[in-house]
Amino acid sequence: MTAVLHYFYDIFYALYTVLVGMRITVKHLFTRSATVQYPTVKMKIPERARNRLYVNIDDCIGCDQCAMACPVDCITIETIKSTPDVDLGLTSKNTKKRLYVNRFDIDIAKCCYCGLCVYPCPTDCIVMTDVYEFSEFDRHNLVYSFSNMTAEDVVLARERLKKYDQEQAAKKAAAAPGPAKPNTTTPTA
Amino acid sequence: MSWAKWTGSGGNSKPDMDTVIELLSTPIVQSVLLGILPLVFILVYALVVLYMEMKIAAHIQDRLAYMRTGWHGVLQPFADMIKLLQKEDVVPVQADQLLFRVAPYVVFGGTYAAYAVLPFSSMYIGANIHLGVFFLVAVSSLVVVGILMAGWASNNKWAIFGGIRSAAQMISYEIPTALAIVVAAMITGTLNLQEVTRFQDGGIQNWVVFGGALPLGKKLLILPFTLITFLIMFVASIAEVNRTPFDLPEAESELVQGFNTEYSGMRFAMFYLAEYANLFLVSAVAVSLFLGGWSSPFGSFMSGPVWGIFWFVLKAMFFVFMQIWIRWTLPRLRVDQLMYTSWKVLTPWLFACIFAVGFVLVA
Numbered sequence: 001m002t003a004v005l006h007y008f009y010d011i012f013y014a015l016y017t018v019l020v021g022m023r024i025t026v027k028h029l030f031t032r033s034a035t036v037q038y039p040t041v042k043m044k045i046p047e048r049a050r051n052r053l054y055v056n057i058d059d060c061i062g063c064d065q066c067a068m069a070c071p072v073d074c075i076t077i078e079t080i081k082s083t084p085d086v087d088l089g090l091t092s093k094n095t096k097k098r099l100y101v102n103r104f105d106i107d108i109a110k111c112c113y114c115g116l117c118v119y120p121c122p123t124d125c126i127v128m129t130d131v132y133e134f135s136e137f138d139r140h141n142l143v144y145s146f147s148n149m150t151a152e153d154v155v156l157a158r159e160r161l162k163k164y165d166q167e168q169a170a171k172k173a174a175a176a177p178g179p180a181k182p183n184t185t186t187p188t189a
Numbered sequence: 190m191s192w193a194k195w196t197g198s199g200g201n202s203k204p205d206m207d208t209v210i211e212l213l214s215t216p217i218v219q220s221v222l223l224g225i226l227p228l229v230f231i232l233v234y235a236l237v238v239l240y241m242e243m244k245i246a247a248h249i250q251d252r253l254a255y256m257r258t259g260w261h262g263v264l265q266p267f268a269d270m271i272k273l274l275q276k277e278d279v280v281p282v283q284a285d286q287l288l289f290r291v292a293p294y295v296v297f298g299g300t301y302a303a304y305a306v307l308p309f310s311s312m313y314i315g316a317n318i319h320l321g322v323f324f325l326v327a328v329s330s331l332v333v334v335g336i337l338m339a340g341w342a343s344n345n346k347w348a349i350f351g352g353i354r355s356a357a358q359m360i361s362y363e364i365p366t367a368l369a370i371v372v373a374a375m376i377t378g379t380l381n382l383q384e385v386t387r388f389q390d391g392g393i394q395n396w397v398v399f400g401g402a403l404p405l406g407k408k409l410l411i412l413p414f415t416l417i418t419f420l421i422m423f424v425a426s427i428a429e430v431n432r433t434p435f436d437l438p439e440a441e442s443e444l445v446q447g448f449n450t451e452y453s454g455m456r457f458a459m460f461y462l463a464e465y466a467n468l469f470l471v472s473a474v475a476v477s478l479f480l481g482g483w484s485s486p487f488g489s490f491m492s493g494p495v496w497g498i499f500w501f502v503l504k505a506m507f508f509v510f511m512q513i514w515i516r517w518t519l520p521r522l523r524v525d526q527l528m529y530t531s532w533k534v535l536t537p538w539l540f541a542c543i544f545a546v547g548f549v550l551v552a
Contacts, residue, residue: 011534018519025249025518035253 045130050113052131053106055146059091059125062099066117066126074110075117078103080157083164091123101147102154108134109142224315227304231466236266238465242513249517276454281344284451288342292335293452293459299331300466307473308383310483310497321382322370325474326363329429332467333359336431336438336448339460343451351447355431355438358527362428362435365535369422372415372539372546373478376401382474386482393486398479410549414542419479421535421542426471427512428531430464434519435527442521472508473501480504 036043045051062079079099082088088097117126136142149157212218240263247254255262280289303325305315318324333356340352374380376397377388388402389395398419400408428435439447449460476482481504483497491500522530 007533018515021518022514025514028251029245029248029514031251033248033253034251037253037256 045132049130050115050128052108052129052134053111053117053144054127054129054131055104055106056125056127057101057104057146057148058089059093059123060101060104060146061091061095061097061123062101062104063122065120065122069116069120071114071116072110072112074107074112076103076105076107077101080154081161082157083160086160091125093123095123100149100154100157102149102157104146105143106146107143109139223313224305226313227307227309227315228301230309231301231304231462231469234469235462235465236270238468238509239266239269241510245510245513246517249514270458273454273458276457278454278456279451281451283344285342285344288338289451290456292339292342293456293463294335295338296332296335297459297463297466299329299335300463300470302328302331303470304466306382307470308386308477308482309501310494311383311387312494312497314383317381317383319379319381322374322380322385322474322478325382326367326370329467329470330359330363332463335463339452340448343448345451347445348448348450351438351440351444351450354440354444354524355448358431358435358437359429361528361531362425362535365421365425365531365539366429368536368539368543369418369425370474370478372418372542373397375543375546375550376403376411376415382477382482386477386484389481390484390492392484392488393481395484396479396481396486407549411546414545415479417538418542418546419475421539422475422479423508423511424530425535426475427515428527430467430471430512432464432468432512433516434522436516436521437524437527440521468509468512469505472505472512475508476501476504 062077064077064079067073067075067077078101080102082098082100088100091097113128115128118128134142213222243254243265244261255265258264258268280286306318306321306325308314336355336359337352340348340350340355343349373385377385379385379388385397389397391402393399395402398415400412400415403411431438437447438444439449444450449457452460481500483501485492485496485500
């Protein structure tokens with residue numbers, strides 16, 4: 001192409017491309033916008049999305065498996081053994097609960113939403129919910145306590161266990177035939 | 190006239206109706222009141238165009254823009270205005286204090302002065318002077334001075350770059366604009382915008398962009414040239430108001446904010462107001478010269494002084510919309526491309542148009 005032709009070609013090409021661009025933008029001007037008006041309209045989140053953890057404490061057997069699975073150690077569980085005379089009830093899987101769960105704290109600020117705690121749970125009591133709006137002004141409010149035991153309950157359970165342990169120790173001492181005597185006969189060389 | 194009465198310094202007498210009428214019949218008060226009308230228009234229009242620009246920009250990008258302040262965010266321009274009023278007026282220590290403070294008003298003043306010769310309707314024009322368009326081109330050059338002033342006074346590298354670019358650009362693009370005005374002036378035979386518009390009155394076929402109110406043979410001969418002239422005028426006017434794709438003086442991605450980098454609060458708002466006022470101004474000039482100004486496109490149907498305002502604003506707003514549309518379509522030009530467009534494309538083509546139109550008119 002000669003320089004002169006190139007000059008004219010450039011001008012018409014520029015005009016043409018401007019019109020192409022304007023056609024595209026005007027088309028978008030009248031298409032539906034992609035914006036979701038968030039707080040009033042919410043997007044449907046996927047069925048298996050991992051968000052805030054929830055613990056159904058009535059089902060928890062205090063096995064500590066979730067806490068061990070947690071890669072960031074955000075779950076803290078403390079348990080107290082129960083005595084045979086109390087019935088803690090059954091879980092939804094019809095297994096007997098043997099431990100008081102006096103502390104089940106999840107520091108959700110530390111949680112990395114990996115979901116690894118959910119899989120080992122034998123009673124499926126720790127689950128991922130679809131709640132994702134739980135910001136707080138104070139970081140400490142993000143430590144969620146799921147245990148439903150009151151302070152008195154804990155003291156009571158501890159005392160009962162202590163008493164039971166003492167009783168058991170006493171029983172054991174009574175049943176045993178005295179302290180074992182040391183063997184006096186030494187093997188001859 | 191009883192000034193003592195009017196100012197209330199003459200005892201307990203209040204200004205009565207006669208005093209008000211007497212005052213309103215004074216020529217100077219009348220001209221001040223008439224002169225304020227475009228300012229009132231600019232302020233209302235600025236709010237509308239702010240909203241329009243944000244909404245168009247958002248929808249072109251498949252967004253919604255503001256939706257919270259009132260129905261679909263219609264109150265947002267007011268909120269923005271209040272925000273800008275409250276902002277601290279920061280003047281850099283190292284800046285040239287006087288020039289820095291004056292610059293925004295020079296920019297707006299230059300734009301506003303040009304409104305004086307805009308014929309909003311067959312009954313209203315700020316100043317019906319014979320050299321209307323000439324005055325307009327001359328006085329709107331004041332904007333360049335203001336922008337250069339702002340860039341220089343800011344004592345900031347980005348700002349001075351923006352100011353210098355703006356000067357280079359606006360001076361380059363004033364030539365195609367002026368030459369396009371020459372074409373329109375040749376056809377209509379006047380530089381008075383009111384007369385130019387009156388020449389085109391009587392329907393869409395009389396508009397200068399379609400050859401003006403000339404005999405059919407001549408009209409058809411100059412039709413292609415007037416169309417090209419109008420197109421060039423439109424391109425040059427976008428460059429004159431420093432908007433994308435010719436927004437080199439502001440160039441957010443390279444110059445921060447260009448000449449108004451250091452400005453804040455009301456002075457910054459003044460630049461914005463001037464930019465939007467200028468946007469309407471160039472559209473209005475193009476409309477007055479080529480698209481029949483206030484005249485109705487249907488001849489005598491829907492024509493008259495009040496319909497005149499409607500048509501004038503409607504046509505101008507259409508081109509404001511076009512400029513917004515182009516802004517959100519095209520990327521910015523390089524500096525050399527900008528100069529190429531002005532000096533090697535627009536100007537030579539306009540010279541060709543001037544010669545062709547002149548030849549047809551004389552022959």
